[in-house]
Amino acid sequence: MSDRLDIKLAYDILGLTPDASQEDVKLAYRKLAKTWHPDSFSEAKQKQEAEEKIKRINQAYELLKFIKPSLAKSSASKNPTSTSKTKIYSNRSDAETFYKWGLEQAQQKNYLEAIEHFTQAIRLNPNYFEAYKDRGLACSKMGWENRAASDFRNAARLEREARKHEPAPPASKSPKNTSQPSSETSTFTSPWKCVHTLNHANWVLAIAISPDGQTFASGSSDNTIKIWHLNTGKVLHTLTGHRKWVRCLAFSPDSKTLASGSDDCSAMIWEVATGKLLKTIKVHSTPIFSIVFSLDGQLMFTGGRDTTIKITHVGMEQLLHVLKGHSYSVNSLAISPNGEILVSGSGDNSIKVWHLKSKKNLQTFNNHLGRVTGVAIASNGQLLASGSYDKTIKLWDLNTGKQNNSLTGHSDAVLSVAISPNSQQIASGSADRSVRFWQPDTGKQLYTIGHHSDSVNAVAFSPDGKTLISGSRDTTIKIWQS
Known part of the structure; x- marks a missing residue:
């Protein structure tokens, strides 16, 4: 199965029809994420299958929650736990903003929400190794060790590549005082x-x-x-x-x-x-x-x-x-x-x-x-x-x-x-x-x-x-x- 999803397949994965509201998308996602959480399974094979399933569910949700941005406000208003940041979420396209929101959610131990924000930051900036690293940590907290390991590997690779392109400091900037x-x-x-x-x-x-x-x-x-x-x-x-x-x-x-x-x-x-x-x-x-x-x-x-x-x-x-x-x-x-x-x-x-x-x-x-x-x-x-x-x-x-x-x-x-x-x-x-x-x-x-x-x-x-x-x-x- 390809890693890329089209809209129809995304709706199918969440068990929805194309006329589903943003609130329907969110509720379906939360239900499926809970059902397929790897910790719900005891056997290694089942856990691996659950992690793959969760990956597709996350991909579907990430795609569908941005299809109808005009509905984001009404969707958020139906959910009493939504914050003002959530209301403007779908109208922002800045990777740094999503990354910061992810950190905030992670600090509050809202790891699913953090993973969503980090994923969007990565989608907007595929070389964002900090987002990979922190998404890996959030995945680890959720018990998704395969996903976490993959994110950590990507973070390390991207960081090495970034360092290769950093210019060496000019000799003139070396401090004159060498005692420290x-x-x-x-x-x-x-x-x-x-x-x-x-x-x-x-x-x-x-x-x-x-x-x-x-x-x-x-x-x-x-x-x-x-x-x-x-x-x-x-x-x-x-x-x-x-x-x-x-x-x-x-x-x-x-x-x-x-x-x-x-x-x-x-x-x-x-x-x-x-x-x-x-x-x-x-x-x-x-x-x-x-x-x-x-x-x-x-x-x-x-x-x-x-x-x-x-x-x-x-x-x-x-x-x-x-x-x-x-x-x-x-x-x-x-x-x-x-x-x-x-x-x-x-x-x-x-x-x-x-x-x-x-x-x-x-x-x-x-x-x-x-x-x-x-x-x-x-x-x-x-x-x-x-x-x-x-x-x-x-x-x-x-x-x-x-x-x-x-x-x-x-x-x-x-x-x-x-x-x-x-x-x-x-x-x-x-x-x-x-x-x-x-x-x-x-x-x-x-x-x-x-x-x-x-x-x-x-x-x-x-x-x-x-x-x-x-x-x-x-x-x-x-x-x-x-």
């Missing part, structure tokens, strides 16, 4: 080059690299985890056990298992070699945002929205201890190289240092002015880096509790931090779409790489320090090598 390099200058001076760009069907929320340097894992709001070969970027396994967003990941010290934490309140243990689910551990009743293993791999530390850190014996699947002290979500965890210290960063703007043997809170750092999103401990066990919504990265001496430096340069929230294995560089990912590199000793910004088109949610160094991986809300994973 801009993304324009650092793009040319940075030794870090993107060697692979990989994709999820939705936002990438977490990245973890195995201690043996052979594989890495990514977690996404598409509810999946992917295990990749580090050097080639080839996907080895796609793990589909979680029912909601995958927020955090950690490899065991021997690289044989992977732990994941999710908005479905569960932690899962996977076999890396096969992708097999080994255990499902439920010790939290709220989403899990952070996860790490002990050095011997026997204990798992998890933190989340319930403000606690829970210590679980992996083999026995038994909760051993609960660390309390934070007043808001525990967003990030890091364990010291000697395995004696655990550091937690929280949405209460604080960082806490815990002694694992005594289970006592040794120190609390309160210098951040926004929620703490990431913590990382250097290989020397002394330097701690923390990232925050206050747009800074702060450096701390774990022995003395003193703040050594505050790194500024990001123009939006810092969402993730990582320290290179030799402790000579700090990497940070930000909502300003960039990854930045810093020198710990001086606090100087070294390089900026800004090739993501949305927030950078996760960064991680490989064990040899020669590879950095970044994961973004733009649905991509980038592998950088120096």
Whole structure:
């Protein structure tokens, strides 16, 4: 069947005759969209058929609702939920307007209406990659993963094409002050080059690299985890056990298992070699945002929205201890190289240092002015880096509790931090779409790489320090090598 519809076929799909009013068209569409929603079907084949059916129903509706624009006003007046924007909807032909209306509907969780607006924006401007991206997100919210994946692929392709035609910035625009390099200058001076760009069907929320340097894992709001070969970027396994967003990941010290934490309140243990689910551990009743293993791999530390850190014996699947002290979500965890210290960063703007043997809170750092999103401990066990919504990265001496430096340069929230294995560089990912590199000793910004088109949610160094991986809300994973 062709993707293009004529008017007669569109009326047939909605079960209407050509004399149907705009109100009849709208009611028929809503009834069919509800009937053929993929979530109404349990079998994969039925779901796929429903998605194809919904696609044709949407196409028919998009065509017919503009056939009689003169009736739009009377149609809207019959529907008490219609807004003034809906009344003028059919008289506008500006893609940007439809796109903005789509964003408004998406923010109100009216995903069907949002999809309609984004579709019209795309019809008016076929190269509108932002509209493809946001329509994909709306489709994902509706459970239409095939449509969402297609939109994300189109968005990525169109954005790459658009970037190819962007003129390079003239040399005269390079800033004279190089103490804080801009993304324009650092793009040319940075030794870090993107060697692979990989994709999820939705936002990438977490990245973890195995201690043996052979594989890495990514977690996404598409509810999946992917295990990749580090050097080639080839996907080895796609793990589909979680029912909601995958927020955090950690490899065991021997690289044989992977732990994941999710908005479905569960932690899962996977076999890396096969992708097999080994255990499902439920010790939290709220989403899990952070996860790490002990050095011997026997204990798992998890933190989340319930403000606690829970210590679980992996083999026995038994909760051993609960660390309390934070007043808001525990967003990030890091364990010291000697395995004696655990550091937690929280949405209460604080960082806490815990002694694992005594289970006592040794120190609390309160210098951040926004929620703490990431913590990382250097290989020397002394330097701690923390990232925050206050747009800074702060450096701390774990022995003395003193703040050594505050790194500024990001123009939006810092969402993730990582320290290179030799402790000579700090990497940070930000909502300003960039990854930045810093020198710990001086606090100087070294390089900026800004090739993501949305927030950078996760960064991680490989064990040899020669590879950095970044994961973004733009649905991509980038592998950088120096």
